[in-house]
Amino acid sequence: MNLILAQVESLWIILVILIIVPLVIIFYAIAIYNGLVALRNGYENAYSQIDVQLTRRYDLIPNLVETAKGYMKHEKETLSAVIEARNQAVTAGQSAAAAPGDPQAMQSLMGAEAALTGTLGKLFALSEAYPDLKANENMLSLQDELTSTEDKVSYSREAFNNAVTRYNIKRESFPDSVIAGMYKFGPAELFEIESPKQREAPKVSFS
Amino acid sequence: MWSATILANNDLLLVAAWVVGAIALPVLFAELSVRARRKQRLIDDVPTCKTAGVFIGLVEVKGTAESERPLTSFLTEQECVHYSYTVSEEWRRTVTETYTDSKGETQTRTKIETGWDTVAHDSESTTFYLQDDTGLLQIQPTGAEIDGAQIFSRTCTRSDPLYYDKGPASSVLDSTGNRRFVESGIPLHCQIYVVGASRLRQDVVAPEIAEDRQAPMFLISVKSEEQKSRGYQFHFWGWFMAGLVISVGAPICYAVMEERPIPWLICLLGGLIFSSYWSARWVVMVYNNLLALKNRVEQAWKNVDVQLKRRYDLIPRLVEVVQGYKQHEAELHEHLVLLRNESQIAIGDAATACTPTVMALKEAYPDLEANTLFQNLQDELTRTEQKIALARGFYNDIVEQNNERVQRIPDRFFCSLVRMGRRKYYEAQNFERAPIKVELVNP
Numbered sequence: 001m002n003l004i005l006a007q008v009e010s011l012w013i014i015l016v017i018l019i020i021v022p023l024v025i026i027f028y029a030i031a032i033y034n035g036l037v038a039l040r041n042g043y044e045n046a047y048s049q050i051d052v053q054l055t056r057r058y059d060l061i062p063n064l065v066e067t068a069k070g071y072m073k074h075e076k077e078t079l080s081a082v083i084e085a086r087n088q089a090v091t092a093g094q095s096a097a098a099a100p101g102d103p104q105a106m107q108s109l110m111g112a113e114a115a116l117t118g119t120l121g122k123l124f125a126l127s128e129a130y131p132d133l134k135a136n137e138n139m140l141s142l143q144d145e146l147t148s149t150e151d152k153v154s155y156s157r158e159a160f161n162n163a164v165t166r167y168n169i170k171r172e173s174f175p176d177s178v179i180a181g182m183y184k185f186g187p188a189e190l191f192e193i194e195s196p197k198q199r200e201a202p203k204v205s206f207s
Numbered sequence: 208m209w210s211a212t213i214l215a216n217n218d219l220l221l222v223a224a225w226v227v228g229a230i231a232l233p234v235l236f237a238e239l240s241v242r243a244r245r246k247q248r249l250i251d252d253v254p255t256c257k258t259a260g261v262f263i264g265l266v267e268v269k270g271t272a273e274s275e276r277p278l279t280s281f282l283t284e285q286e287c288v289h290y291s292y293t294v295s296e297e298w299r300r301t302v303t304e305t306y307t308d309s310k311g312e313t314q315t316r317t318k319i320e321t322g323w324d325t326v327a328h329d330s331e332s333t334t335f336y337l338q339d340d341t342g343l344l345q346i347q348p349t350g351a352e353i354d355g356a357q358i359f360s361r362t363c364t365r366s367d368p369l370y371y372d373k374g375p376a377s378s379v380l381d382s383t384g385n386r387r388f389v390e391s392g393i394p395l396h397c398q399i400y401v402v403g404a405s406r407l408r409q410d411v412v413a414p415e416i417a418e419d420r421q422a423p424m425f426l427i428s429v430k431s432e433e434q435k436s437r438g439y440q441f442h443f444w445g446w447f448m449a450g451l452v453i454s455v456g457a458p459i460c461y462a463v464m465e466e467r468p469i470p471w472l473i474c475l476l477g478g479l480i481f482s483s484y485w486s487a488r489w490v491v492m493v494y495n496n497l498l499a500l501k502n503r504v505e506q507a508w509k510n511v512d513v514q515l516k517r518r519y520d521l522i523p524r525l526v527e528v529v530q531g532y533k534q535h536e537a538e539l540h541e542h543l544v545l546l547r548n549e550s551q552i553a554i555g556d557a558a559t560a561c562t563p564t565v566m567a568l569k570e571a572y573p574d575l576e577a578n579t580l581f582q583n584l585q586d587e588l589t590r591t592e593q594k595i596a597l598a599r600g601f602y603n604d605i606v607e608q609n610n611e612r613v614q615r616i617p618d619r620f621f622c623s624l625v626r627m628g629r630r631k632y633y634e635a636q637n638f639e640r641a642p643i644k645v646e647l648v649n650p
Contacts, residue, residue, distance in 0.1 A: 039421075061524075068528075072535045079542040136579065139532045143525055143583050150521040151412045157513040158263035159407065165264065165506040166421060172502070172625075173495040190509040191516075198519040199512070204526050204588070 032179045039170050043163035043188050050160055050191075053153045064145055068138045078119065085116035157191045164188040229457060229477060236450030237485040240443050241492050247439035248496045249423055250402055250432060252503070252612075254604030259341035259590075260597025261414045262510050265422060265503070267402045269432070270339035272393050278333050282373055282390040283359045289348055289427075290392030291330030291355065294374045295323040297385040323387065324379045337401060337416075341593075345408060346401060346427070350418030354428035354435075356397065359390035393429055400435065402426045423499075447485065454481035493621055497612060501627045504609045507602040511633075514595045525587055529580045599633045606630045 092109040099105050167188050171180040179185075193199055253267045261268065272288045280290035299321045308314050332348040363369050365384045374386055393399060404422035405414040418425055428435055454477040462469045610629050612618045622628065 069531075072532075076535065076538060076542075079539060083542055083545060136532070136536075139528055139580055140583060143528050143580065143587070146521060146524050146528070147587055148412045150517050152407075153520070154513050154517040155263055155407050155412070155414065157516070158510055161506050161509050161513065162262075162264035162404075165502050169495075169499045169502045172498050174491050190505060191513055192509060193512045193516050193519075199515045200519075202519060202522045202526075204522065204584075 029179055032176050033183065036167075036171060036176065036180055036183075036185050039163070039167040040185065040188075043160065043167050046156070046160040046163035050153065050156045053149075053156045057149045057153060061146065061149065064142050068142050071138050081119040082116070085112065085119045088112040089116045161190050164190050229454065229480075232457075233450045233454040233477075233481040234484060236446045236453060237481065237488055240446035240450060240485065241488045243439045243442035243446060244489070245492050245496060246424065247436050247443065248493075249499075250426075250436055250439070252496070252500050252605075252608050253402060254601055254608065255432070256601055257341040257597055258337060258339050258344040259593060260601060261344055261405055261416075262513075262598070262601075263405055263407065263414060264506065264510075265403070265424075266405050266416065267400075267432070268337055268339065268344060268416070269400050270337040270344075270398070271396050272335050272399050273338045273343065274333060274335040274395060276333070277335075277395045278331055280358065280390060280392055281329065282388055285358065286395040287358075287392045287397075288335035288395060289330070289332035289353055289355060290358075290390060291353075292328060292359075292388070292390040293325055294327040295387045295389075296326045296374075296379045297321065297323055297383045297387075298379050298381045299383050300381040321383075326375055326377075326379060326386070327373075337399065341597075345413070345415035346403075347415060347417040348427055351403065351425045351427045353393070354426065354430055355391040355393050356429040357389070357391045358394060359388065362387045393427070397429055398431075400426075400428045400430065400432055450481050450485065451478060454478055490621075493618065494624060497618060497621050497627055498625045500605075500609060500612060501625055504602075504605050504630060507598075507605045511595070511598045511602055514591075514598045518591045518595060522588065522591065525584050529584050532580055603632050606632055 089109070089112040092105070092112040096102070096105040096109040170176050171185045171187070250267070253265060256262075256266045256268055258268055258270065274288050277286040277288060278290060279285070280287050281292050299319060301317055301319050303315055303317045305313055305315045332353065334345060334347050336343040337346055338344075361369065362385060364386075365371075369388060370386055373388060378384075401416060403416040403425040404419035405416045406419065407413075408415045416425075426435070430438070455474045458470050458473045458477060609627070613622050613627060613629050
């Protein structure tokens with residue numbers, strides 16, 4: 001009786017092992033598969049994050065450059081206008097001095113001076129409204145933005161390389177490589193410069 | 208029927224004991240041993256990075272812990288970036304227990320038990336910076352394995368003001384009136400060692416080290432890399448020996464307790480099973496570790512490309528900005544000089560009315576200089592080249608580790624398996640080795 005019961009007991013144990021062991025293996029395999037899927041999606045997302053930064057650069061930088069250019073133009077034009085008005089005032093002043101009492105000459109002098117005051121006012125309004133915002137400052141912030149944009153792009157490329165490395169390590173590791181081979185998780189490529197010429201240092205020259 | 212059930216239950220218990228003693232514990236110890244080795248190999252493999260050269264990925268940095276708003280530790284009230292303290296209280300009580308003596312009779316005896324109960328404990332950490340000779344790197348310690356230095360340890364009685372100042376007013380059952388105050392942490396300006404995954408910060412364009420569940424390690428330690436490595440090595444051998452002793456010793460213990468002859472064959476078998484499981488895990492660990500190293504070398508090499516591409520894209524644009532402004536400034540200067548000169552020439556009474564306004568122009572444009580832009584360009588050129596140099600330096604460091612593994616025993620036997628070979632260090636081209644001439648005067 002005892003013997004039979006003991007045998008039933010051991011049969012149970014064998015049965016439990018026979019069910020539990022494959023179950024554990026199946027769940028482990030599913031976990032590996034899901035991990036591989038997550039990492040593959042991770043590097044695909046990281047790749048698209050580079051694109052996000054490149055699009056940002058494409059959209060932002062030309063506009064910033066245009067803004068800086070526009071401001072430089074405005075600054076230059078305002079100064080030209082001042083000079084123009086100044087020259088007119090000088091001419092009008094000279095003709096008024098040559099013929100004192102000529103109402104027409106006096107009137108044109110008044111007009112020229114009013115114009116000069118107007119343009120000067122514009123110039124001062126410009127520098128008063130934006131005391132720090134001269135073309136100089138504009139260009140400085142353009143430089144800073146260029147730098148931080150390229151920083152963002154390069155960090156996103158590094159993040160992509162990191163995601164690819166993680167994925168590649170997982171798909172080649174044992175036992176993950178078994179599942180990766182069964183479900184065709186192929187290797188992923190790291191970021192690489194397309195043309196070797198871009199590896200060379202750019203020449204800075206101001207001639 | 209009753210006895211049968213009891214026997215079956217005993218059998219089950221025996222099986223359970225056997226599963227735990229002969230399989231679970233040795234497996235656990237083998238696992239712990241191999242894991243310690245894996246950690247050791249990981250920190251040996253990952254080269255130290257300067258904070259200015261930190262890339263996105265698994266990095267290792269060394270420096271001092273700095274913070275603008277440091278924490279004040281609870282017990283010692285010193286400035287730190289992380290602290291944890293424990294207050295424990297001693298108790299002593301007399302217990303009566305019943306037991307069955309060797310003659311099978313039930314006896315009672317009293318004995319005195321003592322122990323320590325934790326009555327208060329807490330820990331706190333704050334985001335801080337790691338500073339080295341190239342700059343600062345933000346570290347978010349949440350989720351990290353923090354290895355602090357012991358900054359305080361004292362046992363005191365109720366007469367000590369510390370007893371109630373820093374401990375709770377209540378007391379444990381059968382308290383002896385002894386409390387132990389222990390505090391550990393990372394003091395401000397303390398030399399630390401950090402291994403972890405970096406990511407881009409949310410607030411500024413700079414990397415930070417923070418928790419990443421997929422990263423193989425996130426460690427903040429006041430110990431040096433060598434100390435940590437030796438510690439892991441000690442764990443590796445310690446758990447291995449413990450596993451071996453358990454798997455060989457368990458049958459001996461069982462035999463001695465049951466007063467049976469020692470089953471040497473089973474001991475040998477136990478030892479063999481343990482060592483073969485351990486060896487299999489070790490082989491897989493070394494294989495995976497070498498594979499990871501191979502991939503990280505590749506990553507380091509391609510990260511140099513990232514920096515080169517950055518330089519290629521950035522520097523010409525910065526130069527164009529400076530050039531564009533230089534031209535603008537030259538034209539602007541012409542106009543201004545013209546105006547300023549005119550203001551000094553007497554040109555009739557009427558026009559001199561304008562002179563004060565024209566004079567004021569000087570104040571409106573006091574510092575018309577491309578100087579700052581050039582300065583900015585110079586700084587950025589330097590930073591760019593430093594980033595490239597650091598990326599190349601990191602590549603060289605990891606190649607050194609790669610080549611060492613490729614040549615070392617036993618790793619060299621695995622290298623053909625993971626298709627890993629010696630790699631070349633970064634090499635400068637010959638023209639780059641020549642001394643640089645600085646020619647500021649045009650010929």
